Amino acid sequence: MTSRLLSSSSLSGTNIRNLKGENIGEIKDLMIDWKNGTVAYAVLSFGGFLGLGEKLFAIPLEAFNFNEHHGIDAHVVLDIDKERLENAPGFDKNNMPNHADNTFLDTIYKHYGYGSYNKYL
DSSP, X not given: OOOSOOOHHHHTTOEEEOTTOOEEEEEEEEEEETTTTEEEEEEEXXXXXXXXXXXXXXXXXXXXXXXXXXXXXXXXXXXXXHHHHHTSOEEOTTSOOOOSSSHHHHHHHHHTTOOOGGGGO
């Protein structure tokens, strides 16, 4: 039986592919909503070279499909093409989003078709 639990450190640095098998970035971090004990979103890096010019994206964890196979072909899939990701709301590491209210979270959840973040609270 495969475990349903993943450590945050095992996801950090994981390469993400789209359905075409193209590498579209890697998970940099997980943002945890400590008030309700859930992962609000994964931070995905995309673009740039050697960390320069990379853009960060907040992606609801529900948008990822986790391959349950272990070993060399284990991977995570995000059903999104590169063009849509390039046009998604993003930020850079020196300008993190404001989480004082749920406006940013609602924006990203709606962008990826998951409605309002508030329904997860």
